[in-house]
Amino acid sequence: MNAPSASRHPYLSPDAPRVLAHRGLVTEDAAAQGVVENSFAAVAEAHAAGAAYVESDCHVTADGEVVLFHDDDLQRVAGDARRIADVRLHELEELMAGRGGLVTLGQALEAFPDVRFNLDVKAEAAAEGVGRLVAPHAHRVLVTSFSDERRRAALAAAFAAGAEIRPATSPGSATVARLVALVALRQGRRVKAALEGLDALQVPERQGPLPVATRGLIRAAHAAGVEVHVWTVNDEADMQRLLDRGVDGLVTDRADTALALVNDRRTSAD
Known part of the structure; x- marks a missing residue:
């Protein structure tokens, strides 16, 4: 399905398909107890369910701590209008105490050493901290962002902090849009050049009326040794x-369901 294993980043081993637990896993029972996405409890639940991959998001607090959080403010999760960038770590810990517990990126990497993290750099100010923190864990981290500039800044910071290999990476929205257009125009050489240095394309199936994860895009990515999630x-x-x-991968809020499905498919194929 993909390039020979020898050419893959360690993040992408063993073979696909992969289930990436989107912001951890919050079951109905956990939600009823107040647990929210991207909390320590949500990551722990994904790990307990057997998810080898957790997709999460990175913001930085007022005192410079990189935390797993999707939104740039607390309104949706905690009913608090303040921005993450304006809240200190201890304040965020207090707010998240009854919601599954805050988890910083450093804590996540240390507490779950066998989990592979897919990290979306949501804020420009978080890029340097993300790179520095993932440097010792580059073999089990994929760095992405809707902004290629933020993504590249985080990768550069990882190398500056002593990473022995580059973290795996997936491109921003501008690069994805370019790839979709090039595939549609059958610009094979330009597609291959645009995929250089990437390990995965993490995309929606569609963007509005526009198909994104087409068979053509998947074939082109695979020809270049790049996965499609x-x-x-x-x-x-x-x-x-x-x-x-x-x-090659499903990013899902229902990691438990997806894992069962993938395991059934593997059993049927044996």
């Missing part, structure tokens, strides 16, 4: 359909 896939029938299409 689709987000955010929560319906079991959609999971089956996309895996049948050849995608």
Whole structure:
């Protein structure tokens, strides 16, 4: 399905398909107890369910701590209008205490040494901290961002902090849009050049009316040794359909469901 294993980043071993637990895993029971996404409890639940990969997001607090948090403010998660960048770590810990517990990026990497983290750099101010923190863990981290500038800044910071290898990486939205156009125009050489230095394309199946994770894009990525991971896939029938299409990873809020499906497919194939 993909390039020979010898050419893959260690993050992408063993073979696909991969289940990436989107912001951890919050089951109905956990949600009823107040647990929220990207909390320590959500990451722990994903790990307990057997997820080898956790997708999360990085912001930085007022006192410079990189935390796992998707939104740039606390409104949706905690009913607090303040921005993450304006809140100190101890304040955020207090707010998250009854919601599954805050987890910093450093804590996540240390507490879950066998989990591979897919990290979306959400804020420019977080890029340097993300790179520095993941440097010793580059073999099990993929760095991405909607902004290629933020993504590259985090990768550069990882090397500056002594990373022995580059973290795996997936491109920003501008690069993805360019790739979709090049594939549609059958510009094979330019597609291959645009995929250089990438390990995965992490994309939605569609962007509005525009198909993104097409068979053509998947074939082009695979020809270059690059995986295709689709987000955010929560319906079991959609999971089956996309895996049948050849995608290598599912980013999902229902990691438990996706893991069961992937295991069943592997058993059936044996």
